[in-house]
Amino acid sequence: MRRRCRSARPCVALSGRFSQLAKLKGPFEELFRVTGLDEKARALAEVAEEVARCRKCRLWSSRTNPVPGYGNQDADVMFVGEAPGYNEDLEGKPFVGAAGKFLDQLLGLAGLRRSEVFIANVLKCRPPGNRDPLPDEVEACGPYLDRQISTIRPKLVVCLGRYSASYVLSRGGVRVRSRAGGTSISAVRGQVFKVRFNGLEFLAMPTYHPAAGLYNPKLKDKLMEGFLSIGRVLRGIKEGSIPI
Ligand code: URA
Numbered sequence: 001m002r003r004r005c006r007s008a009r010p011c012v013a014l015s016g017r018f019s020q021l022a023k024l025k026g027p028f029e030e031l032f033r034v035t036g037l038d039e040k041a042r043a044l045a046e047v048a049e050e051v052a053r054c055r056k057c058r059l060w061s062s063r064t065n066p067v068p069g070y071g072n073q074d075a076d077v078m079f080v081g082e083a084p085g086y087n088e089d090l091e092g093k094p095f096v097g098a099a100g101k102f103l104d105q106l107l108g109l110a111g112l113r114r115s116e117v118f119i120a121n122v123l124k125c126r127p128p129g130n131r132d133p134l135p136d137e138v139e140a141c142g143p144y145l146d147r148q149i150s151t152i153r154p155k156l157v158v159c160l161g162r163y164s165a166s167y168v169l170s171r172g173g174v175r176v177r178s179r180a181g182g183t184s185i186s187a188v189r190g191q192v193f194k195v196r197f198n199g200l201e202f203l204a205m206p207t208y209h210p211a212a213g214l215y216n217p218k219l220k221d222k223l224m225e226g227f228l229s230i231g232r233v234l235r236g237i238k239e240g241s242i243p244i
């Protein structure tokens with residue numbers, strides 16, 4: 001039997017037509033019967049609902065709100081960050097702080113608007129003090145991202161930063177070279193990887209994390225170049241010159 005969502009704000013991170021769900025209380029089957037949401041919306045809302053009551057790792061206890069992800073369920077492009085920060089934790093939406101504002105500018109360079117894309121993180125709850133994700137947290141939370149990717153079926157997944165690159169590329173069996181115990185984002189940044197995973201095929205492009213560009217002008221330039229290149233790859237996919 002399905003359990004009811006016990007979150008105080010169950011649908012805070014759900015957009016547009018999902019927000020109707022927040023007003024209705026009851027088992028999901030009933031909510032979908034009433035709202036008439038389709039399979040994709042249903043699958044994404046189920047992930048959000050499970051995230052809202054998840055206790056699979058320690059991070060549930062220190063979060064204010066879960067941040068399951070937000071955006072267009074029919075997106076050709078998904079952006080995957082690391083984990084919610086201070087503002088995301090307060091608002092329940094990904095990339096709403098300073099890094100998010102910069103991400104909006106970067107999206108523009110790729111010819112994209114936020115309303116066209118889906119944005120999620122590897123971890124759905126904020127690590128205290130914005131510390132790095134721990135391996136057991138990534139292992140516990142990753143399956144939610146897997147389900148979001150499997151549902152949305154994007155053509156391109158842009159990995160924002162090393163944790164995202166490491167996780168998403170690992171889905172396709174690509175191991176990102178490790179340096180000093182961490183993942184070297186500079187080794188993979190700007191490359192286009194073909195990922196086959198769970199019966200899906202998509203391209204993955206790792207970039208630096210937008211937050212890194214906020215304080216480092218060199219990385220900012222590289223991020224801007226990276227997003228121009230994302231725009232070119234997207235056009236290539238649409239025109240058929242870049243096969244998936
Ligand atoms: N950084 C991330 O990786 N994700 C967010 O949602 C915000 C900042």
Ligand code: SF4
Pocket residue numbers: 051054055056057058059060066123124125137140141
């Ligand atoms: Fe669950 Fe992920 Fe939050 Fe950990 S970070 S409690 S696995 S939703």
